[in-house]
Amino acid sequence: MGEDGVVLRHPLSSRIMHFVNMVCWYVLFATGALVYFKLVGGSEAALLMKIHILFGLILTVVVLSYVVMAPDRVFLFLQEILNWDRDTIAWWKNFGGYPYRFLGKTRFYRYIEKFWFAKPGCPPQSKYNAGQKFLGILVVFSLAVLGASGWLLFLFRQALGKDGVWLFFNAHVWIAIVVTVFVTFVHIPLVIINWPDFVSMFRIGSGTVPVSWAREHNPKWFEREVVELAESMKSGKP
C-alpha cells in the first residue's frame, strides 16, 4: 500500500455487480457451450438448460437491481466508457505501451520497433483506459443483446417466426463466444498484470488502490474526479 494513502476505485455495489456478473457469465457460457456443441446427451442437456435459465434469471435480476439501486454508478460508468477524448484515441496508437512492455526487452523487438504500435509510453488516461472503455462498451452491449435475445427465445419463441429465431439464436451464441474469448484471453490476463486493480476488485475489504498507482495509471481521473475524504468522515471507511 502506498505511503501517501489510498483511493476508493470500486465501491461495494460495483464489486458485487462485477462478481455476480463474472460467476453467472461463465456458468452461462459453460452450460450453453456444452449444449450448443453437443458435448452432452439429451437428458444432461435438458438439465444444463435449466441451470442456464436459472443463472440467466439471477444475472438479469442483479443487473436490473444494480440499475435501479445504483443509477448514479451506472450513469457514471456509461459516461466514462463513452467519453473518448484525444488521449483515448492516442492510447490505441501503441495500445497503451503494452506491446513494448511485453516485447521491449526481447530480441524480437528489433523487428517491430519501427512500427507505431510498438512505441513505448502511454498517454494520460481517466478512470478506465481506452482498452477498458472498449471492453465496457462491449460488455454493456453484449449483456443487453444476450439478455434480450435469451429471454425472447425462451418466452416468445413461437411469436418470433423462423427468421427471428434464427437471428436471435445466432446472435446469442456467437456474441457470447466472441466476448467470452476476449474477456478470458485479454481482459483477465491484463487485469492480473495490473495487480492493485485486481486486488481492489476482489479482496475482502474496501475496493481501494494506492494513490501512487492511481496517479500513474489514471492521472486524469485522480486529478479531476477524486477528492480527499475529510478527517471527520474517516471513521466509517468507505
Added chain:
Amino acid sequence: MRWFVEKPASLRITRRGFLKVFGVTVAALAVGVYKVTDLFVHRNKYIKMRQRGQYEDDERVRKTYRLAASQQNPMIKRFYDEFAVQPFGDVSESLLHTTYFRRTGGF
C-alpha cells in the same frame, strides 16, 4: 493514512455526458425495439402473401365463371376427380402443401 474518494455524481455528470449517455441509450433501445417489433410484425409475411395470392386467384376464377363458391371451380373439381382423389388426401397434400425456409442459399 489519507483516504480519497470520487466526487459525488452530481458534481461529475456533465451536460455533454448527460446528453451522450441518454442519446446512446435511447438510440440503442429504439433500434432494438424497432428490430424486435419489426420481426414480430413480419414473422408470417410470406405465408400471408401466399394466402392472399391464393384468395385473389380464387376470386378471379369465380368472377370469370360466375361461381357462387370455390368448390364449384371446374378446374378444382377435375383436379380431384381425375388426379388427387380427395381434399386432404395424400396426393393433394404432397402437391399442394408447402414449407417455408430460406431459398436464397443458391443466389
